[in-house]
Amino acid sequence: MRTKKWLQTGLAAVMASALLIAGCSGGNNGNKNSASGNDGEVSTEPVTFTYFGFGANKDTMASDTTIGKKLQEQTGVDWKMEYVVGDGSTKSGVMIAGGDYPDVISPVGELAKLLDAGAYIPLNDLIEKYGPNIKRVYGDYMNKITNEDGNIYILPFTANVNGYLSPPDPSSTFWMQRRVLKEFGYPEVKTLDQYFDLIEKYQAKYPKVDGKDTIGFATFAGTAGEFFTITNQPMHLAGYPNEGGVLVDMESHEAKLYQGTEDEKRWLAKLNEMNGKGLVDPETFTANKDQYLAKLTSGRVLGYVNYSWQINDATNNLRSAGNDDLRYVALPIVFDEGIKDAYVDPPSFVNNRGLGISVSAKDPVRIIKYFDNLLTDENQKLVEWGIEGETYTKNAEGRMVMSEEQLTNRNDNDFKRKFGFAYFDYEWPRYGDNSVYDDGNAHVPFNQPEVAAINYTEGDKTLLEKYNLKTFSDFYAEPVERPWYPAWSIEKEPGSPEQLFSQRAGDLQQKYYPRMVLAAPGQFEKVWSEYLAEYNKLDAKGYEEFMTNKIKDRIDGKW
Numbered sequence: 288m289r290t291k292k293w294l295q296t297g298l299a300a301v302m303a304s305a306l307l308i309a310g311c312s313g314g315n316n317g318n319k320n321s322a323s324g325n326d327g328e329v330s331t332e333p334v335t336f337t338y339f340g341f342g343a344n345k346d347t348m349a350s351d352t353t354i355g356k357k358l359q360e361q362t363g364v365d366w367k368m369e370y371v372v373g374d375g376s377t378k379s380g381v382m383i384a385g386g387d388y389p390d391v392i393s394p395v396g397e398l399a400k401l402l403d404a405g406a407y408i409p410l411n412d413l414i415e416k417y418g419p420n421i422k423r424v425y426g427d428y429m430n431k432i433t434n435e436d437g438n439i440y441i442l443p444f445t446a447n448v449n450g451y452l453s454p455p456d457p458s459s460t461f462w463m464q465r466r467v468l469k470e471f472g473y474p475e476v477k478t479l480d481q482y483f484d485l486i487e488k489y490q491a492k493y494p495k496v497d498g499k500d501t502i503g504f505a506t507f508a509g510t511a512g513e514f515f516t517i518t519n520q521p522m523h524l525a526g527y528p529n530e531g532g533v534l535v536d537m538e539s540h541e542a543k544l545y546q547g548t549e550d551e552k553r554w555l556a557k558l559n560e561m562n563g564k565g566l567v568d569p570e571t572f573t574a575n576k577d578q579y580l581a582k583l584t585s586g587r588v589l590g591y592v593n594y595s596w597q598i599n600d601a602t603n604n605l606r607s608a609g610n611d612d613l614r615y616v617a618l619p620i621v622f623d624e625g626i627k628d629a630y631v632d633p634p635s636f637v638n639n640r641g642l643g644i645s646v647s648a649k650d651p652v653r654i655i656k657y658f659d660n661l662l663t664d665e666n667q668k669l670v671e672w673g674i675e676g677e678t679y680t681k682n683a684e685g686r687m688v689m690s691e692e693q694l695t696n697r698n699d700n701d702f703k704r705k706f707g708f709a710y711f712d713y714e715w716p717r718y719g720d721n722s723v724y725d726d727g728n729a730h731v732p733f734n735q736p737e738v739a740a741i742n743y744t745e746g747d748k749t750l751l752e753k754y755n756l757k758t759f760s761d762f763y764a765e766p767v768e769r770p771w772y773p774a775w776s777i778e779k780e781p782g783s784p785e786q787l788f789s790q791r792a793g794d795l796q797q798k799y800y801p802r803m804v805l806a807a808p809g810q811f812e813k814v815w816s817e818y819l820a821e822y823n824k825l826d827a828k829g830y831e832e833f834m835t836n837k838i839k840d841r842i843d844g845k846w
Contacts (some may be wrong), residue, residue: 331363336654339388340714341378341395343576344370345704354670354707361666364657368710375512382406388645391654393714394441396512398639402440403781407643409438413655420662421655424448424718431638431846441641442658447719451634452729453766454720455739455758458595458617459630460516460523465750466612467589473753479524479554482620483561486589490566496587503566504558506592507579511797516593517571518796521550526626528633528766531775532789533834537767540842542774542834546792547822552815553622558804559811572801586613603700611746619763632773633766634721638846639776642715658716664725667718670711672732673697678706679732687728688737697732698742771841774834788830795821 338349349355349366359365369389371378379397382388383404394401401407414421424446425432432439461482467489468474476482483504490503508517519529522545527534533542545551561567568588570578582588583601595602595617605614619628642658644651660666672679672687678697679689689697696702703709722730729735733742739758743751747759756762779786799818806814840846 331361333363333365334650334653335365335367336391336649337389338366338368338391338393340368340370340393341375341397342370342393342714344368344709346370347704347710349707349710352705352707352710353674354711357669358657358661358666358711362657362660364653374510376400388647390648391642391644393640393642395640398441398641399778399781399786402434406645407440408646408648408651409440410442410644410655411437411439413644413651414439417652417655418659420659421716424662424716428636428638430844431636432641441643442716443636443638443641444713444715444717445635445637445640445719446717446722447634447636448722448730449725450723451721452723452734453631453760454731454734455736455760456733457631457760457763459619459628459763460520460592460594460617461590461620462593462615462617463590464586464588464613464615465746468616468750468753469612473750476618477621478624479557479620479622482590482618483557483566487561487564487566489589496585499585499587502568502582502588503564504561504590504592505568505579505582505588506571507574507576507597508572508800509570509574509576509579511793513576513597514793514797514800516597517800518546518793520592521545521548521554523628523630524554524620524622524626525550526621526629528629528631528769528772529775530773531777532792533774533831535769535771535774535838537769540771540835540838542831542838544792544827544831546796547819547827550622555800555803555815556811559806562804563808567804569805571804583615584608586610591615600700603698603703606698606744607695611744611749614746616750617759617762627764629764629767631760631763631766633768635769635772636719637773637776639778662716662718667730668724670708670715670717671730673706673708682737685726685728686737687732687735689732689741691741694738694742771838774838777834777837777841779833784826785830785833788825788827791825792822792827795825 346369349368350359355366375395375397379394379400383400383406388406392401392406421442425442428443428446429439432441432443434440463476463482463485467485468476470489470492471485474481474485476485486503490501494501506517508514515531519531522528522530522534525534525545530542532544532546534545535542558567568574568582574582580598580601583591583598584604586605602615617630619630621628644654648654661670668687675681678693679687680693682688696706697708700709718730720731721734724730732738751757751759754762779789795818799814799821803811803814803818
């Protein structure tokens with residue numbers, strides 16, 4: 288378990304924090320467990336607002352979940368919660384064209400477009416009047432969430448409170464089925480070649496699973512919104528954390544694109560080689576998300592690439608099925624033995640993912656009070672841990688713990704949706720995942736050592752024992768602190784040269800990646816040359832200069 292204190296020390300943050308503290312002198316002074324704003328008690332008159340999320344989830348009424356019902360009892364507020372179906376960019380375009388928005392929007396990757404369209408209202412005055420808990424949670428981050436026009440439009444999801452607690456079980460993007468490791472005596476798998484060699488050997492030995500063909504390797508690249516799953520891998524393989532499209536030098540802080548480099552070519556050439564051997568899922572670029580997750584859950588896939596948050600349903604379904612051999616383990620895969628992996632995120636703050644109030648909102652004051660009430664310690668424990676005695680207990684030392692039955696429920700997708708964890712533990716104003724409560728308990732249950740230990744199945748314990756590890760985080764190198772991290776959260780103004788470069792470069796990847804991966808043997812170099820010729824027409828140098836300047840600004844405290 289790695290524990291660090293991480294404090295924002297930029298002058299702008301200190302000044303903003305001081306101003307906010309001064310603004311809290313009335314009311315309740317930002318009491319962590321106070322649910323009232325500076326104007327007194329929160330109204331509990333019944334009202335229903337609309338919530339739209341650009342992430343993946345199932346539509347519901349908040350009051351149909353245990354958490355949503357409890358929050359409704361406190362505030363009188365219910366939510367009709369809807370989520371994007373299909374392409375997010377198309378949906379945001381329809382919203383903007385119509386000029387009619389839900390009351391609140393979690394925009395994910397559509398933030399810049401919605402901001403440019405004027406979809407959000409400024410929150411500054413609302414926070415000042417009604418947000419003591421918002422001030423407390425975001426005070427040290429005010430310079431990072433304030434736009435150049437001086438306004439705050441969204442409340443992000445990553446504001447760490449009381450320091451930084453590393454998770455015991457982080458993950459890389461490369462996953463391997465456990466029975467593959469078991470078959471070959473739990474070998475060390477560090478490089479990309481070792482990873483695919485093992486998959487190739489296993490598939491040759493066991494070409495079918497329950498009468499169906501084994502799938503050697505899969506990933507999800509079926510939609511534009513998640514194409515980064517396949518394009519991001521050269522960065523990780525080269526030993527860099529998830530910065531988006533660039534690699535940032537630790538000394539000069541210069542940002543260099545890896546698109547069009549030997550790193551990208553090496554990754555794609557390997558996929559092409561594996562496809563030629565019949566190892567790559569032929570539906571990599573055509574299957575929809577449900578079809579892809581169904582394949583992972585089936586047990587037919589030997590290895591895949593994904594961020595863990597993208598495949599939670601499949602992960603939980605496999606765990607619930609009870610066959611540890613068909614589950615997967617994330618491995619710190621890099622190009623070469625001498626490369627130090629960087630899969631574990633350093634302390635970070637993401638300022639372009641959050642929840643904002645739209646210009647169509649019926650009652651912004653009532654909504655901001657709901658947000659503020661959500662940010663009490665009591666309610667943050669509710670949305671992450673649930674109800675004491677029901678979804679967790681406390682031991683004699685005051686540590687929050689879970690029984691095996693409670694953990695089984697916490698890992699079950701249906702239970703998470705019914706209780707509300709699937710809806711309230713992320714895409715709302717919240718403490719960051721790595722936060723710690725004043726009593727020393729972790730904000731996120733699975734960051735609590737006692738919970739992580741109980742959460743391990745017999746298969747987990749066997750796997751860790753075979754590799755002589757205590758936790759899965761021991762697979763990985765220690766993170767290196769990067770004060771600008773993550774660079775992918777640097778916004779590009781719609782229509783700007785940087786935004787246009789990103790769009791055009793991404794379009795080229797979506798056009799050429801399928802052709803390069805699925806090319807016939809001997810044709811890869813030809814398609815790569817075509818791709819590179821098109822890419823070299825773009826202003827990569829200008830984009831790199833923009834990113835370098837923004838990264839240096841962040842180091843100087845200018846977010």
